[in-house]
Amino acid sequence: MAAAESRTSLPFDFLRTIIAQASDDSPPTRMAIEAIRTASPGTDRDGLLTSLLTGPLAQSAPEWLLATAVESDLQREPQPHMTADRMELTRVALSHPTCPDTYRARFLQECSEAQLGVLGRREGGAALIHGVVAELHRRSATGLTITPELLTAPTPAQVVLGEHGLHEDVFVAALDCLPFGPGEYAGEEDIDAWMERDRAASEAWDSMWSGVLRAHTGHYRRLLAWSARHSAADRVVRKHLLGSLPWHVEPALLEEVAAHDLESFGRAVLVTRISRSCRDGLTPAQARERYADELAATSQEERDYVERFLDEEMQSEYLLTVRCRSAVAWVERAGCQTWRFLLNPGEAQRYGRPQKWLASQELVAALGTQFATICLTALSLWEPDPDSRYPVVRDLGWLHALLVHLPEVPEEARQKAHLVVQETQRALSTGSGAYGYPSSHSAWEKNRRAKELIATIMPLVTDPVPALPGRRTASLGDPQGIGFKKLADADEDVLVAYLDRHTGNDTLVEETLLSFAARSYRKSLTFDDVLARHSAPQQTLLDLTLHLRRRLGGGPDLRGSWAEIMLARPECPPELLRLLPARSALKARGPRYDTTHPAVAAYVTEALGDSDAAWQRFAASPMSHAGPGAWYRLGDLLDAAVEGTAWPTPPPGR
Secondary structure, three states: OHHHHHHOOOOHHHHHHHHHHOOOOOHHHHHHHHHHHHOOOOHHHHHHHHHHHHOOOOOOOOHHHHHHHHHHHHHOOOOOOOOOOOOHHHHHHHOOOOOOHHHHHHHHHHOOHHHHHHHOEOOOOHHHHHHHHHHHHHHOOOOOEOOOHHHHOOOHHHHHOOOOOEOHHHHHHHHHOOOEOOOOOOOOOOHHHHHHHHHHHHHHHHHHHHHHHHHOHHHHHHHHHHHOOOHHHHHHHHHHHHHOOHHHOOHHHHHHHHHHHHHHHHHHHHHHHHHHHHHOOOOHHHHHHHOHHHHHOOOHHHHHHHHHHHOHHHOOHHHHHHHOOHHHHHHHHHHHOOOHHHHOHHHOEEOOEEOOOOOOHHHHHHHHHHHHHHHHHHHHHOOOOOOOOOOOOOOHHHHHHHHHHOOOOOHHHHHHHHHHHHHHHHHHHHOEOOOOOEOOHHHHHHHHHHHHHHHHHHHHHHOOOOOEOOEOOOOOOOOOOOOHHHHHHOOHHHHHHHHHHOOOOHHHHHHHHHHHHHOOOOOOOOHHHHHOOOOOHHHHHHHHHHOHHHHOOOOHHHHHHHHHHHHHOOOOOHHHHOOOEHHHHHHOEOOOOOOEOHHHHHHHHHHHOOOHHHHHHHHOOOOOOOOHHHHOEHHHHHHHHHHOOOOOOOOOOO
16 A cells, blocks of 8 residues: 555545546546556455446456456455355456456366356356356266265355355356256166165255255246256255245245145045045046046146056055045145145244245235145045054144135034044054053154144134134134133133124123133223123022032132122122122222222121121131132121021032
8 A cells, every 4th residue: 555655645535436437548547547556455455446447447448457356356355254255356357348258267267166156146247157157067067966975065056056146147057057866766776775875865956956945035936947847856946935935935936836736736636536446446447437537637747647556556455545545645745844834824933033925924825725725625535544553643734724724614524624633533542552652752742743733623623713814713612612711811802703603602601701710801801791791691690609619610819809800890789799709708808908898898797787696606607718618608607607507518519
């Protein structure tokens, strides 16, 4: 910098400003060129170089200046916290119209694969992009097949595709240079060894494409156009777009990919029906004739796929059993893999925070409904497998998706869903060890998850709520079996909707009234709002309080809460007051925390009057804070104290 200042005292940032509108032969431009010639490398000089090459010298620049730009870029110290050098100066110099092709080609041959990827970003000029593509093809071997080793020692194309923001031409060229998918079995290798090698290669293939898709979220449509000519890549790309990162897929493309995936379900249904016909006695030829119209309506590729299962060697009992479950297996696999996040978008998180989707909530919900619709077809084809020696739990996930995302669940489907749950419970029982427990930790975890799903599914089966924006979340189950504790835990809006759906069910209203003892505060729903839904509101208060130990049970908090609710109402008549648990009624607070409720004090005072004996007997009564004595009714103890009779027995429990 000192050398530059000996020729000019003008700061570099000032020179950058004034040459923005200068010509290539203006005094400021000549001063800037001379300053660069004599200055040491540094950030200020780099900025001035960029301004010259993109400003007054954008059409013509001396070769030494272009070389200076490249050398300055390469000599610069790496920036802290930068994963890669961005090489902006080199990109500008090699993209320059007067950059010699030989110089550009020589530099690209000498740079690393990582640098090649950086220079292949979309900001590069046409000549540079063309050079990067040519160099990538020169470095890439042909005919490579994917292996696990290529994940740790990647090809040039794999390294380049690790760079974000590639130019479209570089992106497609890198795709063309990638290794091919796992090879076919040639019949010469030991089959077990080949299967192990093929499994490892398939995992590497999947991992490679996962990385490409995560790095190039803006190239999905172009990638699908490319993969249409490469079937092995097309399958894994589509799987990842739906199942690994659907939040990065723009809405229209997400709809297309989802629709394409659902099309393959029809093939699974046809395989299921043809296979069941063969299982039930038809010959392959007869099955082909029966389903001739359906086969004719499919594409040649689809028809070839289905008809290969009609070959004689494919008619073993085992293969038929597997194929008879094709449609159900399709939704089972899709529900827990490719459609997982579309069905449960809340599970899509990054660092504990929800992912931001390009698709709207309405679109994701609509896709969930489409999946639920095909699950309805799968449910109609579902069969129990009572003779299986190794029953497995596998049908709850897609069944849950059906019940949650389908706007209306037909009665026939609800009955079939109940059968699926029963079969799963049988499988859970059969799969337990000698002492009724799963035989391994993984089996225990699967059983735990299955039981959680059953607990979620059964309310959906018994209480089919209309699904609102694609999800059914308000189901509480069969009102005949629901208790006040579950109602106390329910969200207020869910509870109101549940009561509305089951209008006229007095038992449900009574359980809801009892739930206020466990959760007295609600935002807007009041005790009297619920009481008004009962056909005999005043009588039910008397009945509930009379049988409070049997209907409510629990400890002092529940009893005390019920007493306070009764006493807080606009009117608590004597016939209701005397049915309250005595200890809870006496502990109920009045206007101040340290005072007894005035209605209780007045009732006790009037009942005992001026009789010292009655007061003394009442004070010595067997009422208690906990245990059976806590359930004595206030009126029963007062009657016994006044009349001098034996103390009554506590009310019966459940």
